[in-house]
Amino acid sequence: MSAPAITMDVRRIGDEIAVVDIKGEVTAACEPVLMSAYEAASDGRTNRLVLNFAGLEYMNSGGIGMLVTLLVRANRQRQQLSAYGLSEHYREIFELTRLDEAITIYDNEESALNGVVK
Amino acid sequence: MTETAGPERVRSTEQIGLSAREAAAAPVPHPTGNAPPRDAASWARKVDRLEVDPRVGVRGTNVAGRRLTGPIQGFGKMWQKSYRMKAGPEIAPEQAIATWREHFPEFWPKGNRFAGALTGINPGDVALLDLAIGGGVKLSTGVFVLYADAESFTLMTPQGHMFAGWITFSAEREGPQDGGETVVQALVLMRANDPLYEIAMTFGGHRKEDKFWAATLTALGERLGLPNPVVDTKTTCVDTKRQWRHANNVWHNSMIRSVLQTIAAPVTGLARMLRRKDQGHDKGTATT
Numbered sequence: 001m002s003a004p005a006i007t008m009d010v011r012r013i014g015d016e017i018a019v020v021d022i023k024g025e026v027t028a029a030c031e032p033v034l035m036s037a038y039e040a041a042s043d044g045r046t047n048r049l050v051l052n053f054a055g056l057e058y059m060n061s062g063g064i065g066m067l068v069t070l071l072v073r074a075n076r077q078r079q080q081l082s083a084y085g086l087s088e089h090y091r092e093i094f095e096l097t098r099l100d101e102a103i104t105i106y107d108n109e110e111s112a113l114n115g116v117v118k
Numbered sequence: 119m120t121e122t123a124g125p126e127r128v129r130s131t132e133q134i135g136l137s138a139r140e141a142a143a144a145p146v147p148h149p150t151g152n153a154p155p156r157d158a159a160s161w162a163r164k165v166d167r168l169e170v171d172p173r174v175g176v177r178g179t180n181v182a183g184r185r186l187t188g189p190i191q192g193f194g195k196m197w198q199k200s201y202r203m204k205a206g207p208e209i210a211p212e213q214a215i216a217t218w219r220e221h222f223p224e225f226w227p228k229g230n231r232f233a234g235a236l237t238g239i240n241p242g243d244v245a246l247l248d249l250a251i252g253g254g255v256k257l258s259t260g261v262f263v264l265y266a267d268a269e270s271f272t273l274m275t276p277q278g279h280m281f282a283g284w285i286t287f288s289a290e291r292e293g294p295q296d297g298g299e300t301v302v303q304a305l306v307l308m309r310a311n312d313p314l315y316e317i318a319m320t321f322g323g324h325r326k327e328d329k330f331w332a333a334t335l336t337a338l339g340e341r342l343g344l345p346n347p348v349v350d351t352k353t354t355c356v357d358t359k360r361q362w363r364h365a366n367n368v369w370h371n372s373m374i375r376s377v378l379q380t381i382a383a384p385v386t387g388l389a390r391m392l393r394r395k396d397q398g399h400d401k402g403t404a405t406t
Contacts (some may be wrong), residue, residue: 061272061286065284
């Protein structure tokens with residue numbers, strides 16, 4: 001089997017915040033990876049989930065659909081979902097699909113953790 | 119890709135059962151410099167409001183100036199519906215999608231019109247739709263081509279459409295363990311756009327939509343030369359909550375507007391005819 005097309009590392013920042021570092025290709029096919037990462041990030045105390053897209057290499061429309069599904073799950077758990085590390089191209093896609101109205105986009109990890117839009 | 123040891127790393131490959139196409143994909147090097155991402159040409163450019171040119175054969179109302187709406191902006195419960203059809207091992211996924219993109223309007227059930235760009239389905243295109251809703255009324259709305267590549271394309275809906283969301287049409291080769299056949303799919307992720315549509319979807323709308331896409335896929339299958347196309351429909355409620363903060367989407371409801379436009383059509387047609395006649399009379403007076 002060849003190397004994976006995506007990896008997601010979960011980092012905990014204190015008790016309530018988890019950062020998911022996404023590296024590779026976000027498509028509908030990686031839904032099990034993302035949902036497993038979500039499970040690892042959500043331990044009952046997590047109320048903020050931050051997606052780090054700095055390592056994003058490719059995303060198709062199936063990937064956007066998968067993020068909507070993740071958003072629904074996070075909302076159900078009353079968790080706030082935010083993102084940073086998006087290139088100009090992917091930021092425009094978030095705006096085009098109006099995903100940015102539900103997932104707050106930050107410029108960097110520091111502002112994402114502080115919850116400050118720069 | 120450089121991999122570092124992480125305490126809670128979640129990996130893909132056979133552990134979590136990726137598709138054959140995904141698992142076979144070679145790792146992509148990290149983007150370097152200012153080179154555009156591989157998917158750049160597949161996505162539409164950002165638009166705030168839709169702009170359309172008039173098209174022959176459709177009314178073309180309820181689209182110009184509207185914003186796009188995804189599942190987040192809709193009102194009703196969120197549904198994911200998949201319509202899948204096995205296309206056999208001889209047809210390549212790219213071939214199925216190329217046929218679908220090129221002849222998309224031809225596969226629509228009778229009574230419905232899709233007026234897209236002459237060049238087929240391309241990112242950023244806006245297509246105008248007239249959909250049969252019964253009683254001689256056509257619902258005029260549209261769709262926006264959000265994404266298109268060799269193996270998939272996605273349409274997104276504007277304000278006023280029956281649902282807020284997107285439909286992704288894709289084809290992929292199953293793994294050898296599943297038969298190695300090409301599977302063609304339409305995947306809808308949607309919420310009814312407003313309370314009236316939610317009622318309409320609950321009382322027959324979903325059933326009608328299921329029939330619509332099953333008929334479309336069947337027509338595609340016949341074009342691809344399948345002797346007996348079979349469409350498998352699967353519906354999942356992703357979110358049972360209704361988003362009441364979006365109830366005022368009803369203001370843009372294209373069904374109500376289409377009914378009013380149909381009722382008013384004879385009056386507006388007559389007014390237009392009289393105006394033309396007056397202009398002709400004025401011109402005649404001016405030249406004599």
